[in-house]
Amino acid sequence: MQGKSQFVAVASIAAELSDVMDVAKEISLAAANAKAIAFRAGEKAKGFQPITDFINELAKETIGLVDAINEQAIQLYQLAVNEYKMTAASNTFDQVNRLAMNAAYASSLDSPLERVGQNKLECRKQFQNHVEHLLEQLGDVMHPARAARVIAANSRIEASQAGEYLQSLQAVAESVDNAASVIHGNVQRCRSALSIISFSD
Amino acid sequence: MKMTKIYEGSHQWLMFGRDENKPNDIIDTNQYLVRTASRCLLIDPGGVELFAPMLAAVLHYAPVEEITDLFASHQDPDIISSLGLWDQALPNAKLHASGLWEGFIRHFGCESIEYVPIQDNGGVITLDNTELQVIPAHYLHSSANFNIYDPKAKILMSGDIGAALEEPGAPIFVDKFEDHVDKMRFFHQRWMPSNKAKRAWIDRVRDLDIDILAPQHGRMFKGDDVNRFLDWFDALQVGIAE
């Protein structure tokens, strides 16, 4: 595994996730706005009200998921550090082994060598498992984002019946749609960054 | 890595250094090993670059499991940045180093090795029947800094005190003290911050019976050169940066 690209990938995931968080908060704000407008619009925006609730739910769900993923990403960073350290240590121990070839006590190195080799494999396995787990979680974030886009499309139809509120409700639908597509893009980038490191060796 | 035996009695002192394969841009260091019947203390084990040649060199004289103790005179990378690798090699060992530096030295990696904090007034490290004294040498140059004195072997491992910047492959003992002074002056004036601390150390060390003064860089001082060094250092103004 290339140490450097691994750290860069993990750091860029953290950055993407923090963007997703900001956007999810925007959606939740947009939902609150929409709710207020829909309330004022009364009968004319009746179909819009449950939609705003639903959008708010999706935003909350996204925030919750991203929170959990953030925690996982911090752990992934720690695992990447461990893996990097153990790989470096293992290489150094191989070097000691070569240098100590003729030493009287060379054989006393056997058990540390084996232990370090085992640790390296263990760290690598943990890292890989964690990447796979994170990939799954990222897949879950895609669901609310996708649903939000469908709902945004529905909102537009509902908004068209809202008379003088048409424009403001349409703006809400638009911003939800934009936000959902930003999240979709960010999460997609996270996933491809992760899949690169998960298959390199 | 070259090895020189500097004491042979009920226990041994080995000096490692002058590694020919060392990259040119890192400072050359002396590592010391005290070997008793069943245990070894590695004094100022060195930088991370040195770990492989150092451990390989030690394996000529002792098995890994008998390296039970490490000592770091202070926190510098040339002293102890190899710690993370020793931590992998010696999971049951102890590291003796200043308690003040613990949170810093742990950055080098110290998960399985036990960190034994040394109090400001020093202490004792016991290896089988050998007792080594940990002598305070604060501010020379590090703010929390120790030497190791072996009353039986009459060796004072003085850390950066007495250090000289030498050509690669320099002899291991000072032969002409007057010629050696030029290689030490800048190092001591620039790195040692306090005349007061220097005074306290000289007073303390004058009371010790020393055959060999063994610094972490450059050559060791033997016999009369030990006192010559103390006199020279006594007269030197330190804490000077141009």
Ligand SMILES: [Fe+2]
């Ligand atoms: Fe130093």
Ligand SMILES: [Fe+2]
């Ligand atoms: Fe040093």
